[in-house]
Amino acid sequence: MPSSFHPSGEHFKLASHDELSRFLAETERRAYKQALFAIRNEHVALDIVQDSMLKLAEKYGNKPANELPLLFQRILQNTIRDHCRRQKVRSRWVSLMSSLIPEHEEAEYEPLDSLQDEDNNSQGLAPDASFEQSQLIALIEEALIILPARQREAFLLRYWEDMDTTETAAIMGCSEGSVKTHCSRATHSLAAILRKKGVHLP
Structure with missing residues (x-):
């Protein structure tokens, strides 16, 4: 059985293939x-667990058996958080597009300022709704390529990186008013592009 030498001077038995497989089998249901x-x-929950198990096997399969539970929990929680962050961003994009209504024509109107936090609502989407949202996100990502560089930069920093107006302005080297203008123009342009593709937002 292979062993590992710890800096403390102790030897730790590395997990064998059978031990790793047994650990994953015993952990899967609880995870x-x-x-x-x-x-x-x-x-999605099943995908997250399988992804976490794969990461453990690929990156930490040679760790001592007694370290596997903690390592797996860290991987699992990080994978869950990553998924929630992506869902938050995607839900915000969809809500952002849906919030564009004709009466908001002023140059510095920024739809995000009027959006309610929908983080919790987005996590429980039914499979059909989740699929439709994914399709819309793909169209938005395609449309982003068409935008002028500054509009695209402002949009991505605000709605993808989740930065506030002050942080975005500092990175772009412009005023907060300019950030709002770029974001407003970007969202209106994206909405127009989506309409041309046959997407009619509520």
Whole structure:
């Protein structure tokens, strides 16, 4: 059985292939319940658990067996957080596009300022709704390529990186008013592009 020498002077037995497989088999059901409780979507929860198990096997399969539980929990929680962050961003993009209404024509109007936080609502999407949202996000990403560079930069910093107006202005080297103008023009342009593609937002 292979062993590892710890800086403290102790030897630790590395997990064998059978031990790793047994650990994953024993952990899978509990991990699935954790992910399901956090995500509230059976298919996504299963994907998260499988992804976490794969990461453990690929990156830490040669670690001592007694370290596997803690390592796996860290990977699982990080994977759940990453998913929630992506869902937050995607939900915000969809809400942002849906918030564009004709009466908001002033140059510095920024839809994000009027949006309610929908983080919790986005996690429990039904599979069909989640698929439709993914399709819309793909169209938005395609449309972003067409935007002028400054508009695209402002939009991505605000709505993808989740930075506030002050942080975005500092990075772009412009005023906060300019950031709002760029974002407003970007969102209106994106809405127009989506309409041309046959996407009619509520």
